[in-house]
Amino acid sequence: MSAMDLSSAAFPVNTPKFWGDEKELVANCIETGWISSEGPAVKKFEAKLASKCGRRHAIACANGTAALDIAVKALQLGKGDEVILPSFCIISVITQVVRGGSVPVLVDSDSTFNMDVAQIRERLTPRTKAIICVHTYHFPVDMEPVLALVKERGIKVIEDAAEMIGQTCLGRPCGSFGDISTMSFYPNKHITTGEGGMVLCDAPDLAERCQQLRNLCFDPKKRRFVHEELGWNYRMTNLQAALGLGQLSHLEEAVSRKREIGRLYTKLLEGCPGLILPPDKNQKSESNIYWVYGVEVAPSVSCDADAVMKRLAAAKVGTRPFFWPMHEQPVFEPMGFFKGVEWKGGQSFPVAERIARRGFYIPSGLALEDHEVEEVARRIRKVMEEIVSADGGYSK
Ligand SMILES: Cc1ncc(COP(=O)(O)O)c(C=O)c1O
The missing domain is CATH 3.40.640.10 (Type I PLP-dependent aspartate aminotransferase-like (Major domain))
Incomplete structure (x- = not known):
């Protein structure tokens, strides 16, 4: 996509890349x-x-x-x-x-x-x-x-x-x-x-x-x-x-481009109100591969990921919600796998439940160009600023 037509452009959550051969x-x-x-x-x-x-x-x-x-x-x-x-x-x-x-x-x-x-x-x-x-x-x-x-x-x-x-x-x-x-x-x-x-x-x-x-x-x-x-x-x-x-034959290039996209998002979204960004390294100093750029809506924000994603859809930014936990899947309810089972440590999945409700990912496809990442980040920041200011301001 050329830099000129970006203001009205829609950004799908994924755009695959083909290398030519x-x-x-x-x-x-x-x-x-x-x-x-x-x-x-x-x-x-x-x-x-x-x-x-x-x-x-x-x-x-x-x-x-x-x-x-x-x-x-x-x-x-x-x-x-x-x-x-x-x-x-x-x-x-x-x-x-x-x-x-x-x-x-x-x-x-x-x-x-x-x-x-x-x-x-x-x-x-x-x-x-x-x-x-x-x-x-x-x-x-x-x-x-x-x-x-x-x-x-x-x-x-x-x-x-x-x-x-x-x-x-x-x-x-x-x-x-x-x-x-x-x-x-x-x-x-x-x-x-x-x-x-x-x-x-x-x-x-x-x-x-x-x-x-x-x-x-x-x-x-x-x-x-x-x-x-x-x-x-x-x-x-x-x-x-x-x-x-x-x-x-282009796997290494693909992975290195994913990391570039991820790091660029982090640079552009740093300090964005109401969003928790993924770290670049884990505790073992392994590098984030940014298969997707997954974010969480901060706990202090009154709305959940669904509401934020709706606002981003209106701004033509494609998103996907995070996975929905297996213990909350309607299909398994009648099978009773996850009810009444007492493991040591209890039968609760607070992290899965939180990230399923607060998490989503933003356009992360390999074909994204830097100026597109910049436009997506600009729109995300604007939507989050509006949401947080309607909440009456906020501090992380
Ligand atoms: C971790 C993981 N496992 C399995 C699958 C299923 O792969 P497929 O869609 O090719 O069936 C996916 C799909 O996105 C996935 O993310």
């Missing part, structure tokens, strides 16, 4: 006729991403939700097993846990919006079979205590790295921590294939199992179309993988 790679699929999941780009994309994450195997699939479904099923999480996960996450994380008959056991969030790993130990029982770690918005989960715990107890880890492609934790790439790790390539992710996902692991038997689950549980040892088990058609097309290959 994707076009030829996708055109090549059409020219050669390789468009389905059988095409060569799928294997290339898998190999390239596996190597980026230091994993032995990568299994491309239809989306990040599908990747999580495959992970849960491949680790044989089933009836009666307990799976610890954050309440504050996207519903994709819990879907197959519940469908497969396992019991979701929730932990609250910490100040980084990630799961509060200190609560995990309190939730352990002899039935605990896995922990799902979901790196959320800005920083990786504090993996060190999680890894120590699972080693001690022999439980499995699923790492959802959908939002942290290109992020590091303990000096290692996100996507390298889980018995199975997963990713999404939705257009708001650091690399996109339109829709798409990846399962990453090291164990060859797990990789084979994930490949089967992705492809209807066809069994290579059996006559075609004879099945011992039910799987899904969660395959990725060659067209998507070709796009992914083009995107993946």
